Amino acid sequence: MNHDQIFRAVLIAVLLLILPIGIYHRLKSQATCEKLDRWQEGLFILATLRPVGIALWLGLIAWVVDPGWMAWSSVSLPTWLRWTGVGMIAIACGLLVWTLRCLGKNLTDTVVTRQQHTLVIHGPYRWVRHPFYDSAALLAVAVSLIAANWFLFVTGAVLFCLFIIRTRTEEENLVARFGDTYRAYMERTGRFLPRIRTTLRGA
Numbered sequence: 001m002n003h004d005q006i007f008r009a010v011l012i013a014v015l016l017l018i019l020p021i022g023i024y025h026r027l028k029s030q031a032t033c034e035k036l037d038r039w040q041e042g043l044f045i046l047a048t049l050r051p052v053g054i055a056l057w058l059g060l061i062a063w064v065v066d067p068g069w070m071a072w073s074s075v076s077l078p079t080w081l082r083w084t085g086v087g088m089i090a091i092a093c094g095l096l097v098w099t100l101r102c103l104g105k106n107l108t109d110t111v112v113t114r115q116q117h118t119l120v121i122h123g124p125y126r127w128v129r130h131p132f133y134d135s136a137a138l139l140a141v142a143v144s145l146i147a148a149n150w151f152l153f154v155t156g157a158v159l160f161c162l163f164i165i166r167t168r169t170e171e172e173n174l175v176a177r178f179g180d181t182y183r184a185y186m187e188r189t190g191r192f193l194p195r196i197r198t199t200l201r202g203a
Helices: 003-032 043-065 067-073 079-106 131-147 150-178 180-188 196-202
Strands: none
Touching: 003 043, 003 079, 003 131, 043 067, 043 131, 043 150, 067 150, 079 131, 131 150, 150 180
């Protein structure tokens, strides 16, 4: 078995593990049957975010089915670096599952809060305001390393940049919903990385 076959098996195992968990939490959050106004994201995000996400998924699926299909965007990486990607994907999956469990029915795929939305500040949200996006970024980097593929890295990087842009509207909605409580939460937590001073003080 060559290296591509080994890493392909790793990605298949990860997908078979994480996809059912993600689908379960997505269906659970949609039990309210609320209609969410995705136009609040703005035309630019609406026109770019999901197409880029689809491109990333299609590239990943193509590589998993047959790495040869993505040979045009392959890069030569040392085996140890690709195994580093395996370690990263384990961390990313753990963070993603932890985040989904903490979000519960608050989970949405847009910037709009649900009618019964609650402010989640436990779990990974104790340290960062957007651990879901952190896990997505880690997954994209990990997958691109495992597959040794620059297309997956570039689309993942573009996707994360779009998430960064979208968080501005998302946090404006959360401030409008939770007011000073969310402002105080913003002051003591980082957007994507923990605030060092706050972390040390908490320790």
